[in-house]
Every structure is written in structure tokens, then in C-alpha cells.
Amino acid sequence: MAATFYNYIAGEWVPARSGKAFPNENPATREILHYFPDSSADDVGDAMAAAVKAARRWRALPAPRRAELIFRAGQLLLERKEELAREMTQEMGKVLVEARGDVQEGIDMAFYMAGEGRRLFGQTVPSELPNKFAMSVRVPKGVVGAITPWNFPIAIPCWKLMPALVAGNTVVFKPSQFSPKSAWNLVRVLEEAGLPPGVLNVVFGEGAVPGAALVDASAVNHISFTGSTTVGRKVGVRCAELGKSVHLEMGGKNAIIVMDDADLDLAIDGAVWSAFGTSGQRCTAASRLLVHRAVHDRFLDRLVDRVKTLRLGDGLDPRTDVGPVVNQPQYEKVLSYLQIGRDEGATVAVGGGPAKRDGLPPGYFIEPTIFVDVKPEMRIAQEEIFGPVTAAIRVNDLDEAVAINDGVIYGLSSSVFTQDVNKAFRALERITTGIVYVNAGTIGAEIQLPFGGTRATGNGHREAGQAALETYTEWKTLYIDYSGRLQRAQIDLETDDDA
Numbered sequence: 001m002a003a004t005f006y007n008y009i010a011g012e013w014v015p016a017r018s019g020k021a022f023p024n025e026n027p028a029t030r031e032i033l034h035y036f037p038d039s040s041a042d043d044v045g046d047a048m049a050a051a052v053k054a055a056r057r058w059r060a061l062p063a064p065r066r067a068e069l070i071f072r073a074g075q076l077l078l079e080r081k082e083e084l085a086r087e088m089t090q091e092m093g094k095v096l097v098e099a100r101g102d103v104q105e106g107i108d109m110a111f112y113m114a115g116e117g118r119r120l121f122g123q124t125v126p127s128e129l130p131n132k133f134a135m136s137v138r139v140p141k142g143v144v145g146a147i148t149p150w151n152f153p154i155a156i157p158c159w160k161l162m163p164a165l166v167a168g169n170t171v172v173f174k175p176s177q178f179s180p181k182s183a184w185n186l187v188r189v190l191e192e193a194g195l196p197p198g199v200l201n202v203v204f205g206e207g208a209v210p211g212a213a214l215v216d217a218s219a220v221n222h223i224s225f226t227g228s229t230t231v232g233r234k235v236g237v238r239c240a241e242l243g244k245s246v247h248l249e250m251g252g253k254n255a256i257i258v259m260d261d262a263d264l265d266l267a268i269d270g271a272v273w274s275a276f277g278t279s280g281q282r283c284t285a286a287s288r289l290l291v292h293r294a295v296h297d298r299f300l301d302r303l304v305d306r307v308k309t310l311r312l313g314d315g316l317d318p319r320t321d322v323g324p325v326v327n328q329p330q331y332e333k334v335l336s337y338l339q340i341g342r343d344e345g346a347t348v349a350v351g352g353g354p355a356k357r358d359g360l361p362p363g364y365f366i367e368p369t370i371f372v373d374v375k376p377e378m379r380i381a382q383e384e385i386f387g388p389v390t391a392a393i394r395v396n397d398l399d400e401a402v403a404i405n406d407g408v409i410y411g412l413s414s415s416v417f418t419q420d421v422n423k424a425f426r427a428l429e430r431i432t433t434g435i436v437y438v439n440a441g442t443i444g445a446e447i448q449l450p451f452g453g454t455r456a457t458g459n460g461h462r463e464a465g466q467a468a469l470e471t472y473t474e475w476k477t478l479y480i481d482y483s484g485r486l487q488r489a490q491i492d493l494e495t496d497d498d499a
């Protein structure tokens with residue numbers, strides 16, 4: 001019998017007010033693992049009220065004290081890494097080695113942001129007037145709403161919750177309905193680390209209902225959203241109407257460029273890992289391969305041979321290279337793109353349909369697929385598929401590769417394989433995505449650097465690194481005049497002889 005889990009509001013684990021719950025399915029086996037509250041706007045309202053109530057005391061607690069709790073959460077995540085990774089694999093399908101990496105990213109973020117509790121640097125600058133002191137400090141935004149996807153069920157919530165909490169915000173967290181247990185596990189860790197009631201609240205729910213209610217919630221000052229561009233744009237429009245600050249991290253259509261002088265073994269390793277890791281369900285997945293014509297056929301032949309050796313299966317099996325896609329709608333969407341690619345005239349070099357291998361469990365498995373003879377304007381080369389599918393495009397030189405790389409609406413990650421330092425630097429300079437790798441695939445972000453994309457991938461903000469603090473704090477500018485008289489900036493320019 002699958003167990004039922006609850007929302008966490010004001011320090012209590014409570015069911016949805018409606019009493020309704022939704023199932024959490026294992027995409028490899030299709031078994032029902034758990035049930036979670038199917039929350040409505042009322043539940044979001046309760047969570048928001050709790051976050052508002054807790055806000056004054058939490059922001060008054062010195063940042064180093066807040067950070068100690070985040071540090072403790074990092075330690076608990078480390079102690080439970082294996083258990084959390086296994087539960088993540090069970091509910092969303094990524095192979096165990098990648099699930100461990102996901103939890104590790106959360107641990108890294110906890111420790112990094114715990115350090116920020118003793119920094120949170122502001123600026124002190126000279127005043128233009130004598131006997132006057134000027135500085136700026138960071139202050140929390142207030143109540144933050146965090147809305148997250150299922151593909152990094154611990155890492156992405158940690159990218160948001162850790163900086164938001166250290167900076168002194170209280171949070172209402174709405175995780176994806178396709179990875180609720182990982183979210184529950186993370187919130188439990190933060191509860192056990194000692195967060196006071198109401199500082200962090202989690203509201204589970206299917207689809208748009210609690211997410212949209214959170215965006216609309218009057219006391220929520222800032223929304224941090226990661227997910228698809230379709231939903232993100234709706235969230236952005238609504239926040240603009242309501243005058244809320246909003247940070248959007250959305251879709252990607254990333255490319256690996258393979259130049260004629262590339263180390264092909266390395267490029268093949270990079271392509272396999274970036275295109276088929278997490279079954280292609282990473283925002284940074286390499287869903288296009290832009291290959292120089294001089295090495296195109298050699299590269300593709302060898303890549304196809306490698307892809308044929310990939311083992312599909314349950315991510316908990318250590319022999320598995322590629323797990324299932326996350327759910328039935330995603331399965332159908334990816335299969336529809338396989339048909340679209342054929343209809344557009346692309347050729348399937350390997351894969352191309354549902355996986356029907358002996359011994360596979362009854363889940364959502366799709367053969368790792370490479371399309372060749374792809375033109376840059378085809379839909380399979382323009383639209384985010386979010387599955388184990390990549391499209392190879394032949395290019396004549398670096399300039400053409402960069403133009404095709406940037407010729408999509410998205411702007412998240414790119415990579416170039418070359419052994420020519422001049423080409424590497426030209427690519428780094430010209431490519432307009434938010435992240436660019438040289439001689440590595442398109443995936444593999446480290447948490448101490450900014451993460452995010454340009455164009456339809458983002459709205460100008462960044463997760464992670466110091467940049468994350470920008471979205472969870474307001475600047476407050478402080479002037480202290482100790483001259484004892486009225487000094488007017490820009491007007492009283494004479495020096496005070498008594499200073």
C-alpha cells in the first residue's frame with residue numbers, strides 16, 4: 001500500500017484542505033510509489049500566511065545564525081545522500097549515479113550558501129560630501145515563491161531555497177508533481193536542521209493550480225521559477241501585471257560544435273553524456289550536434305556505434321546507462337517528435353522509437369536516437385524535445401556553426417570541441433548562450449558560478465554563485481551625515497574647512 005505524504009505549513013505536516021491526493025508513479029516500473037496532497041489555492045493561502053508570520057523574526061536573526069541551519073542541512077543531505085538518490089531515481093527515472101550527483105549539487109549549494117551567511121557583501125563607497133558616510137547593504141525581499149521542475153528534484157530546489165533562506169527570506173515552495181518525494185525529503189532535512197516553523201513551507205499539487213495560486217498570492221514578493229518556456233512566460237506575464245519581481249529559468253536547445261581538428265574520442269564521450277544523460281531531459285542537454293563536414297561521417301559512424309551499446313533499464317540497476325523518460329505525456333511527446341523528424345526528411349541513424357528490448361520493465365523507455373541529414377530550420381533542430389534525441393547538422397566552418405548554434409530561440413548552453421586555441425577563443429567570444437564549454441559537453445554546471453541562459457531561456461537573472469544573491473535580496477542604500485548641518489548632494493560642492 002503506497003503511503004500518503006503531506007504539505008508542510010507553519011511547521012506542521014498537513015493534508016490538502018480538500019483531502020484529495022495524487023499518485024507518484026515510478027516511470028521505470030509504472031508502480032504507484034506514494035500519494036501527495038493535491039493542493040488548491042486555499043492551501044497556498046495557508047502557506048503564505050505562515051511565511052508572512054515567520055518573516056519578521058527570521059530576517060531579524062543574524063545571517064550567520066541562519067547560515068548555520070543551512071550548513072546543518074548540508075550535513076544531513078550528505079549523511080542521507082544514498083537514500084535520497086535512490087528515492088529520486090525511483091520517482092523520476094534518472095540513473096543512480098546521476099541522482100547522486102543531483103543530491104551532491106544540493107549539498108554543494110548548502111555549504112556554499114552557508115558561507116554567504118558571513119559575507120552577503122554590500123559596498124562602502126566614499127561620499128561626495130564631507131562628514132558623510134555611504135554604503136549599501138543587502139536585505140531580504142520578504143516572502144519568496146519557489147516553483148521547480150522534476151528533472152533536478154533536489155539540486156534545483158537547493159539553488160533556490162539555500163540562497164533565499166540565508167538572505168533572510170521566508171519561502172513557499174511548490175515542487176513539480178512528478179518528483180514530490182525528493183522535495184519532501186529536502187524539506188524534512190531543512191526541518192530537522194532546525195528551521196523555525198513557517199520559514200519554509202511546501203505545497204504539493206498537480207499542474208497549474210497551486211503554482212498559479214502562488215504567483216497570484218498577494219504577500220509573495222518574489223517568484224523564482226524553473227521549468228518550460230511556455231509556463232515560464234505565463235508566470236512572467238502575471239508577475240508583470242502584479243508588479244512582482246520574478247526570476248525565470250526556462251527551456252534550452254543546446255548544441256555541441258565538433259570542429260575538424262577536434263579530439264574525436266573526447267567529442268564522442270561529450271556527445272553521449274550530454275545528449276543521453278538523464279535520458280536527454282536536462283535543460284542543458286545536447287539536442288543538436290554541429291559537426292564539421294571533414295569529420296562528420298567519421299564522427300557519426302563512431303557515435304552511432306557507441307549509442308548502440310547503451311543499456312536501457314531501471315536507473316536503480318547499476319548496469320543501466322539510460323533510464324526511462326519521466327511520464328506518459330513526455331513519452332508521447334518525444335515519440336511525436338520522432339515522427340516529426342521523419343516527416344521533415346531527417347534520417348534516423350540509430351534508435352527512432354519506443355524501446356522494446358528483452359527484460360525491460362514496463363516503463364516509459366525510448367531508444368536513444370540520432371537524426372542525421374538535419375537542416376537547421378527543421379522543428380527537431382529548433383524545438384526543445386526533452387528526451388533521448390539529438391539532431392546532427394553538417395557545417396562548413398566555425399562561423400557557420402556559431403550562427404546555427406545561436407539560430408534558435410533559446411540561449412542556455414553550448415560547447416565546442418577543438419584543439420585550436422584560436423578557434424576556442426573565437427567561439428567563446430561569439431557564442432551568445434549563457435554558458436559555453438570548450439572540450440566538454442553542454443552539461444556539468446558547478447554551483448559557484450552563475451547558471452542561466454539568454455533569450456527565451458531566461459529573463460536576465462542567474463541562479464547559483466554570487467549572482468543568485470541578486471535575485472533574493474534588495475539593495476538598501478544608507479547615507480549617514482554627521483556634519484550637523486544640511487548638506488545637499490550635487491549642490492554644496494565647496495569643501496568644509498572645519499572637516
Ligand code: NAD
Nearest residue numbers: 148149150175176208211212227228231249250251252283
Ligand atoms: P513545467 O513548466 O511543466 O513545470 C514547472 C513547474 O511549474 C512545475 O512545478 C509545475 O507544476 C509548475 N506549473 C505548471 N503550470 C503552472 C502555472 N500555470 N503557474 C505556475 N506554475 C505552474 O516544466 P517541467 O516539465 O517540470 O520541467 C521541464 C522544463 O524545465 C524543460 O523545459 C527544461 O528545459 C526546463 N528546465 C530549465 C532549467 C534551467 O535552469 N533553465 C533547469 C531545469 C529544467
